[in-house]
Amino acid sequence: MRTAISPLALLQPRSLRDALRMLRDEGPLTPLAGCTDLYVGLNAGALADRRFLNIWGLDALRGIELRGDVLRIGALATYSEIVRSADVRRLLPMLAAASREIGAVQIQNRGTIGGNIANGSPAGDTLPVLAAADALVELRGLDWTRTVPFTGFYTGYRASIRRPDELITAVNVPRVEGAQWFRKVGARSAQSISKVVMAGVRAGRPRVALGSVAPTVVRARRTEDALASGAPIAEAQRILQEEISPIDDIRSTVAYRREVASRLLAQFWAATR
Amino acid sequence: MTAAYRPIVFTLNGRRVSLRVHPLKRLLDVLREDCGLTGTKEGCGEGECGACTVLVDGRAVNACLVPAAQAAGAKVVTIEGLKGRHPLQRAFAEHGGAQCGICTPGMILAAAALGPRPTMDEVRTGLAGNVCRCTGYEGVYRAIQKQEAGSRKTEGRRQKPEATGRKPGARRRAPNSRIPNPEPRIPMLRRRRT
Numbered sequence A: 001m002r003t004a005i006s007p008l009a010l011l012q013p014r015s016l017r018d019a020l021r022m023l024r025d026e027g028p029l030t031p032l033a034g035c036t037d038l039y040v041g042l043n044a045g046a047l048a049d050r051r052f053l054n055i056w057g058l059d060a061l062r063g064i065e066l067r068g069d070v071l072r073i074g075a076l077a078t079y080s081e082i083v084r085s086a087d088v089r090r091l092l093p094m095l096a097a098a099s100r101e102i103g104a105v106q107i108q109n110r111g112t113i114g115g116n117i118a119n120g121s122p123a124g125d126t127l128p129v130l131a132a133a134d135a136l137v138e139l140r141g142l143d144w145t146r147t148v149p150f151t152g153f154y155t156g157y158r159a160s161i162r163r164p165d166e167l168i169t170a171v172n173v174p175r176v177e178g179a180q181w182f183r184k185v186g187a188r189s190a191q192s193i194s195k196v197v198m199a200g201v202r203a204g205r206p207r208v209a210l211g212s213v214a215p216t217v218v219r220a221r222r223t224e225d226a227l228a229s230g231a232p233i234a235e236a237q238r239i240l241q242e243e244i245s246p247i248d249d250i251r252s253t254v255a256y257r258r259e260v261a262s263r264l265l266a267q268f269w270a271a272t273r
Numbered sequence B: 001m002t003a004a005y006r007p008i009v010f011t012l013n014g015r016r017v018s019l020r021v022h023p024l025k026r027l028l029d030v031l032r033e034d035c036g037l038t039g040t041k042e043g044c045g046e047g048e049c050g051a052c053t054v055l056v057d058g059r060a061v062n063a064c065l066v067p068a069a070q071a072a073g074a075k076v077v078t079i080e081g082l083k084g085r086h087p088l089q090r091a092f093a094e095h096g097g098a099q100c101g102i103c104t105p106g107m108i109l110a111a112a113a114l115g116p117r118p119t120m121d122e123v124r125t126g127l128a129g130n131v132c133r134c135t136g137y138e139g140v141y142r143a144i145q146k147q148e149a150g151s152r153k154t155e156g157r158r159q160k161p162e163a164t165g166r167k168p169g170a171r172r173r174a175p176n177s178r179i180p181n182p183e184p185r186i187p188m189l190r191r192r193r194t
Helices: A016-025 A038-043 A079-084 A086-091 A093-100 A113-119 A127-132 A221-228 A233-243 A254-271 B027-034 B087-094 B104-112 B120-126 B138-145 B147-157
Strands: A009-011 A030-032 A051-054 A064-067 A070-074 A136-140 A145-149 A154-156 A167-173 A179-185 A196-202 A207-211 B008-012 B015-019 B053-056 B059-062 B075-077
Touching: A016 A051, A016 A167, A064 A086, A070 A086, A079 A086, A079 A093, A086 A093, A093 A127, A093 A179, A093 A196, A113 A127, A113 A167, A127 A179, A127 A196, A127 A207, A179 A254, A196 A254, A207 A221, A207 A254, A221 A233, A233 A254, B027 B053, B053 B104, B087 B104, B087 B138, B087 B147, B104 B120, B120 B138, B138 B147
Parallel strands: A009 A051, A030 A051, B008 B075
Antiparallel strands: A064 A070, A070 A167, A136 A145, A136 A167, A179 A196, A196 A207, B008 B015, B053 B059, B053 B075
């Protein structure tokens, strides 16, 4: 491990309320859940954070349940729990598909959906699913709870509207009508980070969201408009190119990402016909 | 300095341990340095290779990505917990599932988490996070698939149950109690008695 841990501090709350009080009074603190991202940074000596909040044991943030028509997924639900959930598989199969392709079993047993959201990587695999599903993020502070549309959660690269004294407590997904579709393109099917990832919903008004093609997850609304209006797929593909802004990086190139995004859109449209 | 840390209590290979270590120390380092269990290997240190796989409450995790504080109250099983007597250990030896050995403890624990009769699909998915640079994986998969048959075959060939000084039919339970454990019969895997 390339980070010296002796100067680091870990605060250990006993309850959600305790955790929220610590965030308000003893911050800034970085919440730690499954550690599948933060410990990679810590191991590499690439994490500047020095004070952490251990939220892994907060049972109030666990569990996946159906509340009326809304699927409520606790922030600490792991990818394994999501894959095993009969409610997720029935109502939000594209989230089960995405969770199944994150890392491998060891990562799926520890990584959480709340962590995927909080980490805010443009390559986060559940993020296009949540964007396409019109999910809502529940944020709690010591004296308040607010629920915000996931599509408005990010303000820039790894930046969000979450205040430093708030925790992501759950993600709420209203019933999704129509056929769901998910596809991740990476170097191999396990353990790879996406070059391009896309989730789609085929309904009266289709929904399309992509990851790894912009500083944040992208909901391609003009592409959706084109598809909804019955425009030919080539036209929708042309518009999609205007809605994404991929970069060259260690995992892929602009040209490859543009080509793959285009093809994924066509695949989605053909597969859900 | 160490005395300032609150004790972290968990079950390690069936025994309760209480350790005063930094709460952010990696479980991998706690196992190797504070518990002296060096069977858990460090490969990449970033959750890619699976060499440090251990079982936490029966599930495979990367010990390089677990802070000690999060092991509190959990049941942790390392390769030492299988005591060299697990059918998978014998099968890996018999079917060429192990070569240099660095990935092997993680492979065996990831396989143990799948239960006794995984399908080939479950094996490939369950071990997708365990990287090996020697074997080409086929020997590993074959070992996991043949773990039961392999141990029966060995029983007939090597020695009678009475020869071990244990009652016929008596079996020890591995810490991962879903899998019944026959007697040790491979000398190279038997733990040295001191």
